[in-house]
Amino acid sequence: MILAGVFGLASFSVAQDTEVASLATWICASPVVALDEPTRQALKIEVGSATREDVARLMGKPWRTSNDADCEAEQYGEAWEYLVDESNGKFSRIHVAFDKDGKVSVVAKIQQGGKPVVLAYAAEKEHQH
Amino acid sequence: MFPKRNKLFRQTLVSVLPTISVSAGAFLFGAYALAQSYPPYGPNLPLAHFDHGKRQNVTPPPPNLMCPVLSPTCEDVRTAQSEWNTQLLGYDSLDGRSTYQPVVVHQGNRYIAYMAHHAGCAINRLNLNNEVNGTSLLDVTDPQHPVYLAHIPNSPSDGATCTGSLDAAGNQIVHVCGGDTLPSSSQAEANRKRGHYYMLRTNGNSSGQPGTESHEVWDVTNPSSPTLLKTIDSGATNTHKDWWECYSGVAYLVANDGQASAGSADSAPGWQQSGSTQHMKIYNLHDPANPEYIRDFGFPGQQPTATGQAIEGLLTPPTGIHGPISAGNRIYAAYGVGSNGVIQILDRSKVLDGCKAPGASANCAKSPTQSEMLAPQLGWFTIPGTSLQGGHTSFPIYGEEDGKPRNLILVTSEEGGNECTAGSAPHGGWLFDVTDEAHPKYIAEDPNDPARTMMDVPNGFDNKWVGIVPGNGVADNHCGTTNCSQSGIYGASVTPQDAPVGTNPNNFCNQGARFGIHSSTELFYPPYYGRLAILAWFAGGLRVFDIRNPDEPRPVAYFIPAPNDNGCGPKGGPSPGPGCTMANTGRNGHTVNAIHTNNVEVDDRGLIYIADRAGTGMHIIKLTGQAAAAAGNGNDNGQGNNTGQGNDDGQGNGHGNGNQR
Numbered sequence: 001m002i003l004a005g006v007f008g009l010a011s012f013s014v015a016q017d018t019e020v021a022s023l024a025t026w027i028c029a030s031p032v033v034a035l036d037e038p039t040r041q042a043l044k045i046e047v048g049s050a051t052r053e054d055v056a057r058l059m060g061k062p063w064r065t066s067n068d069a070d071c072e073a074e075q076y077g078e079a080w081e082y083l084v085d086e087s088n089g090k091f092s093r094i095h096v097a098f099d100k101d102g103k104v105s106v107v108a109k110i111q112q113g114g115k116p117v118v119l120a121y122a123a124e125k126e127h128q129h
Numbered sequence: 130m131f132p133k134r135n136k137l138f139r140q141t142l143v144s145v146l147p148t149i150s151v152s153a154g155a156f157l158f159g160a161y162a163l164a165q166s167y168p169p170y171g172p173n174l175p176l177a178h179f180d181h182g183k184r185q186n187v188t189p190p191p192p193n194l195m196c197p198v199l200s201p202t203c204e205d206v207r208t209a210q211s212e213w214n215t216q217l218l219g220y221d222s223l224d225g226r227s228t229y230q231p232v233v234v235h236q237g238n239r240y241i242a243y244m245a246h247h248a249g250c251a252i253n254r255l256n257l258n259n260e261v262n263g264t265s266l267l268d269v270t271d272p273q274h275p276v277y278l279a280h281i282p283n284s285p286s287d288g289a290t291c292t293g294s295l296d297a298a299g300n301q302i303v304h305v306c307g308g309d310t311l312p313s314s315s316q317a318e319a320n321r322k323r324g325h326y327y328m329l330r331t332n333g334n335s336s337g338q339p340g341t342e343s344h345e346v347w348d349v350t351n352p353s354s355p356t357l358l359k360t361i362d363s364g365a366t367n368t369h370k371d372w373w374e375c376y377s378g379v380a381y382l383v384a385n386d387g388q389a390s391a392g393s394a395d396s397a398p399g400w401q402q403s404g405s406t407q408h409m410k411i412y413n414l415h416d417p418a419n420p421e422y423i424r425d426f427g428f429p430g431q432q433p434t435a436t437g438q439a440i441e442g443l444l445t446p447p448t449g450i451h452g453p454i455s456a457g458n459r460i461y462a463a464y465g466v467g468s469n470g471v472i473q474i475l476d477r478s479k480v481l482d483g484c485k486a487p488g489a490s491a492n493c494a495k496s497p498t499q500s501e502m503l504a505p506q507l508g509w510f511t512i513p514g515t516s517l518q519g520g521h522t523s524f525p526i527y528g529e530e531d532g533k534p535r536n537l538i539l540v541t542s543e544e545g546g547n548e549c550t551a552g553s554a555p556h557g558g559w560l561f562d563v564t565d566e567a568h569p570k571y572i573a574e575d576p577n578d579p580a581r582t583m584m585d586v587p588n589g590f591d592n593k594w595v596g597i598v599p600g601n602g603v604a605d606n607h608c609g610t611t612n613c614s615q616s617g618i619y620g621a622s623v624t625p626q627d628a629p630v631g632t633n634p635n636n637f638c639n640q641g642a643r644f645g646i647h648s649s650t651e652l653f654y655p656p657y658y659g660r661l662a663i664l665a666w667f668a669g670g671l672r673v674f675d676i677r678n679p680d681e682p683r684p685v686a687y688f689i690p691a692p693n694d695n696g697c698g699p700k701g702g703p704s705p706g707p708g709c710t711m712a713n714t715g716r717n718g719h720t721v722n723a724i725h726t727n728n729v730e731v732d733d734r735g736l737i738y739i740a741d742r743a744g745t746g747m748h749i750i751k752l753t754g755q756a757a758a759a760a761g762n763g764n765d766n767g768q769g770n771n772t773g774q775g776n777d778d779g780q781g782n783g784h785g786n787g788n789q790r
Binding site: 061116121 | 205249250714
């Protein structure tokens with residue numbers, strides 16, 4: 001099951017910190033109403049099928065990357081991050097996680113103060129070690 | 130830089146610095162001048178003094194939370210900085226690089242921290258270049274003001290780039306030896322090494338692309354300007370948790386040989402493992418520029434010629450090694466990482482010299498016979514939970530009790546899944562009595578704990594277990610107690626995100642990342658040796674247990690760092706906000722940028738260093754209160770049959786909500 005964009009989800013339960021937010025909800029909650037260009041590009045990433053090359057084509061070179069897998073092949077934690085200048089003195093991060101097949105599994109936006117909002121994720125690719 | 134939530138701490142720290150500097154001086158900086166003579170830097174083994182003390186088992190206070198109560202106006206599920214009998218002294222962001230292992234070396238008149246990174250890329254603050262993660266070197270002589278000296282990027286031989294696959298990158302493991310400690314075979318060699326320091330590191334991620342990895346030795350005499358000295362085992366695969374005896378030069382490298390290393394004189398192809406595909410490749414690196422290959426070794430049944438059913442262990446072929454630790458004439462090897470764990474006790478001299486013995490087979494070094502594999506083995510045992518728990522770290526503790534020898538091994542597994550994966554067991558730490566090496570005995574069992582150990586951390590912030598169901602009951606007779614194969618497992622409904630939605634409380638399993646044990650400290654420094662088990666618990670942070678009475682360990686301290694929500698640079702730059710802590714994704718797409726304490730180590734001043742897998746950085750921590758008392762720094766009534774209260778005024782330092790029960 002792929003939950004991409006999740007535009008249809010209206011019940012963003014903040015009490016339970018269910019961070020798969022509808023874009024509309026997220027925009028309403030954000031102090032910046034207008035979508036920045038990196039976020040617009042991030043929303044084009046096809047979760048479950050996009051590759052590293054696809055992400056680089058859309059988003060450019062990442063600001064920071066990580067793969068914290070160590071000694072077991074099934075442990076795989078590659079993620080790319082992009083800094084977003086919100087033009088109000090604040091920054092946010094676009095977080096793109098890959099599965100071990102090299103396909104995007106999660107796209108999230110991490111706002112100032114640390115709050116991540118999942119823009120899309122591939123449910124079948126969550127960690128199962 | 131400290132995270133915002135540490136403002137009060139910063140102010141407090143400034144106001145009490147004179148007091149800290151005076152009182153800490155004796156404890157932190159003066160008492161352990163001879164500590165470098167202990168493994169791995171020297172051959173002297175400290176002796177632990179175990180007792181039968183009945184000490185009060187204090188329930189740890191709940192951690193501080195970003196939102197004490199989740200609500201529409203406060204929805205941050207994460208833990209905030211939380212201290213119980215600990216105090217944060219210093220911090221560095223490490224430029225936001227995911228970090229595996231810290232090692233701190235008393236190097237000349239300075240203390241140098243070597244921080245070994247997972248794969249990745251980040252901006253080096255010193256040159257503003259985006260560099261592939263390697264090793265960060267910091268001067269931590271003043272623990273309150275770490276100075277970032279250098280970043281040695283991952284060597285490009287493994288093909289890692291900042292926009293390609295990171296599958297082969299990273300330098301997760303590091304060890305450092307002094308040239309004056311390493312033995313020499315000639316005066317010329319001794320002269321050449323005099324005053325020098327050498328860093329051994331893995332080059333390449335152990336889950337990486339076949340044939341692209343290696344080990345490297347760097348000359349780090351000037352830690353601000355390291356130089357590459359030698360590449361070892363080029364073309365290897367699956368490098369991981371090595372061990373280097375500085376006093377002998379013997380290095381137990383964890384790796385496997387692949388097609389790319391076939392041309393090397395020390396290549397030993399064909400070793401077989403289940404799980405993590407790695408075994409030991411043993412060298413003498415007394416002269417790091419001229420490695421001397423000794424042999425390959427592992428668990429019986431892993432040698433290239435092994436066939437059929439394994440005669441020992443849990444799987445055929447037996448699970449791969451995670452890492453060895455040597456001390457005295459023993460090697461303690463942990464196999465299995467996070468599942469099917471086996472711990473092996475080896476006669477070190479028989480491992481090192483076995484292939485030189487009369488009658489050794491012609492290809493003993495690279496492809497020993499089964500009898501040559503069995504000859505050095507003194508004992509082995511499994512871990513409670515059997516298939517659900519692995520051998521990650523096996524740290525020996527030599528001691529006495531009632532005037533008689535009592536030797537233990539502290540064993541950890543590794544939690545490998547995010548947010549307490551359904552069907553997995555809580556991963557904990559265990560103590561085994563190996564006084565009789567042929568008959569290891571499991572001690573400190575808690576049959577009511579899902580991991581059956583007194584060294585475990587409940588997943589609830591209220592110290593309750595959430596969502597544990599009865600686990601496996603695989604028949605097993607090797608862990609030392611009758612029912613040790615039993616283990617609880619996490620159910621399908623543990624976090625608030627799980628169905629039925631909203632019925633589970635916020636807890637450690639709701640932090641996006643792993644929650645469970647990963648490792649223990651591995652250096653033999655007093656004052657903690659045999660007194661405290663100092664453990665890294667991922668989302669649970671640093672965890673400390675009092676093991677002076679090893680039959681009844683008890684929790685005495687923890688430290689959970691705050692996530693870095695400010696910026697990756699040491700002062701918020703050069704990489705601007707919003708923070709360094711990377712996100713992990715757990716159940717049902719739940720993505721959280723929470724703390725992920727990966728490894729922990731001590732230095733010979735008694736300071737504790739933790740490294741964060743999610744890129745939060747390095748924290749330098751001091752024990753206080755009851756934990757410091759347990760380490761002998763204070764009135765703890767002579768370590769004997771005391772009440773366990775020591776001189777702990779107020780049970781910590783005011784950050785644990787103070788509601789100890």
